[in-house]
Amino acid sequence: MNNFTYFQPKTLQEAGEMFGKSWHETTALAGGTDLLGLMKDDIEAPRNVVNLKSLPGLNRISYQPGKGLKIGALTSIAKIASHSDINKRYPVLAQAAKQVASPQLRNVGTIGGNICQRPRCWYFRGDFHCLRKGGDICYAVDGKNKYHCVIGGGPCFIVHPSDMAVALLALDAKLTVYSGGKNKTVAIGDFFVLPEKNVRRENILLPGEIVVDIRIQELNNNTKSGYVKFAERGVWDFAVVSVAAVIQKNGNALKKGRVVLGGVAPAPWFEKKISKKLSGLIPSEKNLDEIMKTALVDAEPLAMNEYKLPLAKNLMKRLIGELTA
Numbered sequence: 001m002n003n004f005t006y007f008q009p010k011t012l013q014e015a016g017e018m019f020g021k022s023w024h025e026t027t028a029l030a031g032g033t034d035l036l037g038l039m040k041d042d043i044e045a046p047r048n049v050v051n052l053k054s055l056p057g058l059n060r061i062s063y064q065p066g067k068g069l070k071i072g073a074l075t076s077i078a079k080i081a082s083h084s085d086i087n088k089r090y091p092v093l094a095q096a097a098k099q100v101a102s103p104q105l106r107n108v109g110t111i112g113g114n115i116c117q118r119p120r121c122w123y124f125r126g127d128f129h130c131l132r133k134g135g136d137i138c139y140a141v142d143g144k145n146k147y148h149c150v151i152g153g154g155p156c157f158i159v160h161p162s163d164m165a166v167a168l169l170a171l172d173a174k175l176t177v178y179s180g181g182k183n184k185t186v187a188i189g190d191f192f193v194l195p196e197k198n199v200r201r202e203n204i205l206l207p208g209e210i211v212v213d214i215r216i217q218e219l220n221n222n223t224k225s226g227y228v229k230f231a232e233r234g235v236w237d238f239a240v241v242s243v244a245a246v247i248q249k250n251g252n253a254l255k256k257g258r259v260v261l262g263g264v265a266p267a268p269w270f271e272k273k274i275s276k277k278l279s280g281l282i283p284s285e286k287n288l289d290e291i292m293k294t295a296l297v298d299a300e301p302l303a304m305n306e307y308k309l310p311l312a313k314n315l316m317k318r319l320i321g322e323l324t325a
């Protein structure tokens with residue numbers, strides 16, 4: 001690991017001013033569960049590290065009936081998983097939090113760090129100077145691509161590794177981002193970027209921009225939500241495919257819904273066609289099978305990952321079926 005200077009700012013302004021113009025100069029540190037691994041493996045070698053944990057008040061959760069939920073970016077994933085209002089009002093988020101990594105990592109890892117974590121592609125994490133590191137080749141294209149994306153890829157084929165991001169997109173969350181002396185609001189749907197737009201970064205943050213909090217609107221009482229994750233191991237494992245759904249019922253039919261997939265694309269993937277078809281749907285087995293035919297139609301699987309397509313459709317069908325039973 002390279003030597004670096006460690007900063008402990010007391011205010012957001014102080015923190016923002018510590019950043020230079022490039023990620024090689026300065027990086028933010030939250031729980032460190034991702035960043036320290038990247039630094040130890042020389043994948044990231046910042047000259048300055050700014051510890052966000054020294055900023056006061058960014059690790060709080062507040063829920064106000066009628067107004068919704070606000071979660072500070074430095075809140076631990078464990079705290080979100082066990083929060084009573086989140087379990088009651090936003091089960092999709094609590095369920096996603098409970099399935100992140102392992103208890104130790106959930107105690108230390110933060111929600112801000114979770115959505116900003118770097119990809120897990122084994123070439124990126126290994127000794128390969130690929131496109132995402134500034135090289136000129138994607139090793140996954142002709143390499144081992146069992147866990148890579150099936151849609152939204154090119155020229156890089158990562159999947160976004162965050163469970164929390166999938167739930168937050170289904171909830172249509174808004175992020176407060178500190179940028180150049182003021183806060184701005186960014187819809188989570190606009191936060192992540194696909195490789196065709198920027199092959200080096202996974203989100204829109206510029207050096208010095210800091211996620212401050214995450215806000216989620218109040219949900220109607222007829223809303224049901226949930227998260228399912230398929231991973232090869234029961235714990236300490238990333239999603240092969242996951243699904244988050246937030247669905248509003250209207251009698252026997254569905255009023256509307258948002259369905260998001262994890263593990264299939266370089267960003268959490270909003271399933272626009274399925275979400276649209278939920279409006280007015282009577283959720284029978286036959287009807288769900290029928291709408292699943294329209295899911296992921298634009299997918300372009302790589303040599304080893306076509307299995308993700310039936311897996312994603314079956315998980316979506318199972319979750320929507322369970323939420324509407």
Ligand SMILES: Cc1cc2nc3c(=O)[nH]c(=O)nc-3n(C[C@H](O)[C@H](O)[C@H](O)COP(=O)(O)OP(=O)(O)OC[C@H]3O[C@@H](n4cnc5c(N)ncnc54)[C@H](O)[C@@H]3O)c2cc1C
Binds near residue numbers: 030100101205209
């Ligand atoms: C063995 C293992 C298994 C895992 N399994 C899963 C899993 O199943 N599901 C899953 O979702 N994750 C999983 N993870 C990832 C883990 O959840 C993340 O490492 C963790 O959430 C990152 O949070 P952190 O606070 O430690 O972030 P850090 O490691 O401190 O930071 C991560 C990145 O985010 C940036 N960052 C952090 N906070 C902010 C902020 N507020 N504003 C701007 N940038 C910020 C940092 O600069 C850094 O680039 C796993 C990790 C390991 C090591």
Ligand code: SF4
Binds near residue numbers: 119121132139140
């Ligand atoms: S998928 Fe992306 S991160 Fe992985 S080798 Fe290809 S360019 Fe690098």
